[in-house]
């Protein structure tokens with residue numbers, strides 16, 4: 001149904017290789033069921049972390065030992081654990097616009113958070129340097145939500161920033177980095193970091209399903225030592241079954257196959273949707289952030305406000321998300337801008353969804 005088809009938070013279950021996943025799950029359960037009798041390693045099963053470390057090295061140039069990986073059921077939960085490893089007087093810098101749930105999480109933890117200006121290359125170094133922030137959360141692969149891809153030059157500046165004062169860290173949130181269309185994949189910041197300044201965050205929510213709640217962070221060795229001392233009491237928050245199934249799914253090559261297949265599918269869904277939007281809206285819209293990831297931004301050169309467009313869409317049964325949800329400490333700019341996801345947008349739904357969007361903007 002077309003109601004949630006523009007949502008950047010939803011996946012398309014019809015695209016998920018359920019039969020293969022179930023086969024992996026059955027193998028895992030039959031061969032390793034005794035692991036379910038006990039609590040496994042708080043960081044997640046070593047064998048699973050080894051598989052993920054190998055995958056990260058090949059796909060993202062992340063350099064780490066399995067020991068440095070911590071599995072967690074969600075990026076937020078891992079970030080909460082991370083704040084307990086960092087100096088308690090740390091000041092957190094987040095991108096503006098940025099991942100508002102991370103901003104809200106840090107505030108709820110009583111942390112000092114400053115929202116920092118970005119440009120078309122991602123976080124601005126001058127904004128970072130004039131701020132008091134010493135822990136920066138950034139999304140260099142595909143800035144969330146604008147889609148900016150951070151070039152190597154800016155990445156080097158960022159690493160220089162992190163190395164020019166003590167207790168500075170960069171949290172590299174690499175969500176949906178598996179999907180690149182018209183841009184070559186730039187290796188991770190973590191792989192360029194020679195000084196244990198980068199904490200790498202990843203998730204299977206975008207490449208597989210958010211419902212699996214399988215995410216991970218890669219801790220630099222010094223922080224791993226703090227983790228082992230201060231968070232040793234935590235039990236793993238990820239289901240052992242899901243861990244074992246994911247391991248089998250990666251080791252049998254099914255994960256790589258799925259990424260290839262969905263990259264092709266999402267590339268074409270994205271192209272067809274943009275074509276239909278441009279055919280319908282002409283030069284009243286501008287699209288950006290479509291070179292990678294599972295969503296892009298559309299700005300509308302119209303008088304109507306974002307809130308008004310959202311409301312009229314909902315009246316017509318179409319759920320929309322506006323850019324203002326990602327502004328934490330400043331007002332969103334004009335013109336009204338929406339974040340349109342295409343991972344769960346079937347091509348058969350596009351005409352209806354675009355028509356409803358058009359009515360919400362112009363009727």
Ligand SMILES: Cc1ncc(COP(=O)(O)O)c(CN[C@H](CF)CCC(=O)O)c1O
Pocket residue numbers: 008009010073074075076099101139144173175202203204205210214215
């Ligand atoms: C920047 C960013 N880093 C990670 C995740 C993945 O988190 P997890 O599934 O917990 O591993 C998301 C997921 N995207 C959010 C949930 F869909 C968007 C919410 C909204 O827009 O309110 C994200 O945007």
